[in-house]
Amino acid sequence: MKAILYNSENPNEPLYIGQTEKPIPSENEILVKVKATALNRADLLQRAGKYPPPKGASKILGLEIAGEVVEIGKSVTNHKIGDEVFGLIGGGGYAQYATIDAQMAISKPKYFSFEEAAAISEVFLTAFQTIFWTFELGAWGENTGTRSDGLGNRNENAENENTEKQKSILIHAGASGVGSAAIQICKVLGMKVFVTASKSKHDFCQNLGADVVIDYQNENFAQVILEQTDKKGVNYIIDFIGQNYWKQNIDCISVDGKLAILAAMSGAKLEKASLSKILIKRIQITGSTLRSRSLDYQRKLTKKFVEFAFPFFSQEDNIKPIIDSVFDWSLAEHAHKYMEENKNKGKIILSVSE
Numbered sequence: 001m002k003a004i005l006y007n008s009e010n011p012n013e014p015l016y017i018g019q020t021e022k023p024i025p026s027e028n029e030i031l032v033k034v035k036a037t038a039l040n041r042a043d044l045l046q047r048a049g050k051y052p053p054p055k056g057a058s059k060i061l062g063l064e065i066a067g068e069v070v071e072i073g074k075s076v077t078n079h080k081i082g083d084e085v086f087g088l089i090g091g092g093g094y095a096q097y098a099t100i101d102a103q104m105a106i107s108k109p110k111y112f113s114f115e116e117a118a119a120i121s122e123v124f125l126t127a128f129q130t131i132f133w134t135f136e137l138g139a140w141g142e143n144t145g146t147r148s149d150g151l152g153n154r155n156e157n158a159e160n161e162n163t164e165k166q167k168s169i170l171i172h173a174g175a176s177g178v179g180s181a182a183i184q185i186c187k188v189l190g191m192k193v194f195v196t197a198s199k200s201k202h203d204f205c206q207n208l209g210a211d212v213v214i215d216y217q218n219e220n221f222a223q224v225i226l227e228q229t230d231k232k233g234v235n236y237i238i239d240f241i242g243q244n245y246w247k248q249n250i251d252c253i254s255v256d257g258k259l260a261i262l263a264a265m266s267g268a269k270l271e272k273a274s275l276s277k278i279l280i281k282r283i284q285i286t287g288s289t290l291r292s293r294s295l296d297y298q299r300k301l302t303k304k305f306v307e308f309a310f311p312f313f314s315q316e317d318n319i320k321p322i323i324d325s326v327f328d329w330s331l332a333e334h335a336h337k338y339m340e341e342n343k344n345k346g347k348i349i350l351s352v353s354e
């Protein structure tokens, strides 16, 4: 089959379409003829030799796919040949064919194109996991029940009802793939959403529902948030930036606040960091990478996400996949450059042609 390949000895050489082995599905997997895949920052890191694929995963780039089932493993019962599916994979998306665990493969609704379906898995699963499982907001926790009122609010007793509506969150890189998914989910919960983004992306974030958009290149975001919250700070922060944002994050998070660190795009080292505010404010700090999670965890996450999201996806103008641009896969090198230059608002898609 054809796949997008690169020279791992010299990753600066352009990506190219070359020939490689077609994967064979194991008994719990399906083989998908890929129609569309999407870019993730992890692809750039993997290409640069800084993020090796997990054991057993394809070495080909690409963490998510949408396409048509062409072969099924002998134990697979939930999909059949001809089904249209999408989902998260450990690697191998930039190819004509890719295997996916059958329980990770989500049936594609007709109202989504393959490009839209390819824009969902990585960013929405990450946002969903952080908001509902890490922060334990709404009724979609790892070990809690299912939706009760359509908004994800716990309404088993009056005290808990709508509590998320009084809570605030700061989502960094608001126009990023994960950021744009997180804004939409938090607005469904009725939360007050602060985001940081470069100036040219402010309208985009506001259109998604962000209440306050901060130009992090020209403003001190901690100062803005403290001013806007009567010095209380935000209850939750989703951070992908790390080093450059550490001090401001700790300054503008509230007492008992929760900070989820999902990446460190500005650097991963902290110098002269003080622990005092973490103690005084009882801040909870967590880190996570979705790719390193066990298959069982990812299957459960996928199942709960589908239960939560599909009723919203089916209503227009509610929660939706956000596509910045679609590149034919022969232009993958341009697509990588475009992401490296921070130009995208939402997802960059590769359309996989014959």
Ligand SMILES: NC(=O)c1ccc[n+]([C@@H]2O[C@H](COP(=O)([O-])OP(=O)(O)OC[C@H]3O[C@@H](n4cnc5c(N)ncnc54)[C@H](OP(=O)(O)O)[C@@H]3O)[C@@H](O)[C@H]2O)c1
Pocket (backbone or CB within 6 Å): 039, 040, 041, 042, 122, 123, 126, 173, 174, 175, 176, 177, 178, 179, 196, 197, 198, 201, 240, 241, 244, 261, 262, 263, 264, 265, 266, 288, 289, 290, 291, 339, 342, 343, 344, 346, 347
């Ligand atoms: N831990 C996990 O499980 C997990 C899962 C998925 C993704 N991630 C990570 O989450 C991050 C976001 O992913 P994505 O695919 O949504 O990214 P994306 O769509 O490529 O967006 C990233 C945006 O971050 C902003 N940015 C980049 N460098 C920055 C810096 N030094 N300071 C401030 N802002 C910066 C830029 O927007 P502006 O123009 O606004 O600056 C850029 O467009 C990536 O680092 C990715 O690897 C982690």
